[in-house]
Amino acid sequence: MTDAVQQRIAEIVGGHDVVLFMKGTPLFPQCGFSSRAIAILEHLGVGYDTVDVLQDQAIRQGIKAYSDWPTIPQLYVKGEFVGGSDIMMEMYEAGELQQLMTDQGVAPAN
Amino acid sequence: MPMAAADIADMIRAAIPDAQVEITDLAGDGDHYAARVVSESFRGLSRVAQQRAVYAALGGRMGGVLHALQLTTAVPN
Numbered sequence: 001m002t003d004a005v006q007q008r009i010a011e012i013v014g015g016h017d018v019v020l021f022m023k024g025t026p027l028f029p030q031c032g033f034s035s036r037a038i039a040i041l042e043h044l045g046v047g048y049d050t051v052d053v054l055q056d057q058a059i060r061q062g063i064k065a066y067s068d069w070p071t072i073p074q075l076y077v078k079g080e081f082v083g084g085s086d087i088m089m090e091m092y093e094a095g096e097l098q099q100l101m102t103d104q105g106v107a108p109a110n
Numbered sequence: 111m112p113m114a115a116a117d118i119a120d121m122i123r124a125a126i127p128d129a130q131v132e133i134t135d136l137a138g139d140g141d142h143y144a145a146r147v148v149s150e151s152f153r154g155l156s157r158v159a160q161q162r163a164v165y166a167a168l169g170g171r172m173g174g175v176l177h178a179l180q181l182t183t184a185v186p187n
Contacts, residue, residue, distance in 0.1 A: 032178075069158075070165050070173035086181050087157045 005062040013066075013076045017106050018048040021063050022073040025052055033085040037073040040085075040092050046101050047109045078104045112141040113176055118168070122147055125167030136180070144180040153185045 012019060018041070024030030026038045041048050053060035053072055064070055067081045075082040077100060082088070091097040115133040122131050122145070130148040145164070152160040160183035165172045172179060 033180075064173065068162065070170070072173075081158065083158050083161070087161065090157060090182065 002058075005058045006066060009059065009062055009066045012051060014079050016049045016076075017078055017104070018046055018101070019076050020048060020050045020073055021053055021059070021076075022050050023052070023054050026050055030054060031072075033071070034073045037075065037085040037088055040088050040097065041075075043092070044098060044101060045109050046106050077101065077106065112139075113171065114140065115143060118143065118145065118176070118179070121169065121171075122164060122167045126151055126163065130186075136178075142178040143176075144182075146182045146184070148184045148186055150186055152183055157183065 020034075020037055020041065022029060022031075022034035022037060024034055026042075029035035029038055038050075051059060053063065060072070063072065063074060067074055069081065069084065071084050073085050075084075075088055082097075082100070083091070088097060091100070115135055119131040119133050123129050126147070126149050128149050128151065132146045134144040136142040136144055147160075147164050152163070155163070161181055164181060164183060168176060
């Protein structure tokens with residue numbers, strides 16, 4: 001793992017309020033877990049950006065080291081790792097994900 | 111080579127001895143599982159920390175040989 005990749009990831013994570021590292025795109029997710037993560041973000045109605053790890057092997061491996069988390073998707077809010085799709089679902093069902101977005105001042109989707 | 115449900119449960123219990131582990135084979139194909147892990151050792155830990163403990167128990171298989179494991183963690187009621 002090169003520092004350059006970690007640096008790129010840090011810039012992506014730091015440069016977006018809400019960013020999801022996923023397999024595929026919001027319109028064409030390539031994995032059920034990524035699909036579920038997108039559905040949750042859509043339900044929340046917040047603005048978000050995505051990174052398709054299938055387009056970049058260095059990011060795909062690097063993001064796992066960055067967060068010490070072995071799976072994708074991975075959600076980051078205001079630079080902090082929140083969790084994968086299971087945690088997103090648990091938090092969503094408990095109302096905690098909406099609360100987090102509100103607390104962090106995340107803007108609604110346009 | 112997929113993992114058997116019993117092997118997943120054994121690895122989790124080996125690392126987290128008090129864990130109650132329920133594994134569901136979601137697709138019946140031995141490759142898509144849901145696991146619910148309940149342990150007193152999770153008390154006070156964030157969800158991320160709880161899941162990291164389970165991933166650690168699986169010794170790097172998560173995201174590799176085990177690609178589809180839906181995971182929920184909890185402390186006993």
